[in-house]
Amino acid sequence: ALEMQLTPMLMLLRSTLDQLQEKDTAHIFGQPVCIKEVPDYLEFISHPMDFSTMRSKLESHFYRSVSDLEADFNLMVSNCLLYNASDTVFHRAALHLRDLGGAVLRHAQRQATNIG
Ligand SMILES: CCOC(=O)c1ccc2c(c1)NC(=O)[C@@H](C)N2
Numbered sequence: 001a002l003e004m005q006l007t008p009m010l011m012l013l014r015s016t017l018d019q020l021q022e023k024d025t026a027h028i029f030g031q032p033v034c035i036k037e038v039p040d041y042l043e044f045i046s047h048p049m050d051f052s053t054m055r056s057k058l059e060s061h062f063y064r065s066v067s068d069l070e071a072d073f074n075l076m077v078s079n080c081l082l083y084n085a086s087d088t089v090f091h092r093a094a095l096h097l098r099d100l101g102g103a104v105l106r107h108a109q110r111q112a113t114n115i116g
Pocket residue numbers: 028029033034037038079080083084090
């Protein structure tokens with residue numbers, strides 16, 4: 001039945017999101033960028049993204065594939081690379097997360113093909 005087919009994908013997406021967030025050891029991607037702390041952020045970034053928002057979207061069934069999750073992960077990394085100068089800790093952390101996340105996502109994509 002459909003619900004049986006959807007459940008494995010939800011489980012895979014949760015596991016993948018957990019693995020991606022584990023790579024954020026500085027915990028700078030866990031919550032939306034605070035506009036009170038960074039008042040000009042939305043002048044540069046039109047679509048903010050963070051792991052807590054991704055988790056809400058996942059549980060609301062916005063993601064139907066690993067690619068859907070990957071798109072928001074890439075958006076989150078790209079926002080950080082765009083807003084933060086290249087000589088900042090934030091920019092360097094985004095480059096590192098992009099590299100570590102790529103391996104996680106490639107493995108998840110292979111597992112997704114085994115689901116059906
Ligand atoms: C309490 C002050 O926090 C921040 O200024 C801050 C906190 C977290 C941030 C961030 C800024 N900028 C970013 O681009 C994303 C990746 N993370």
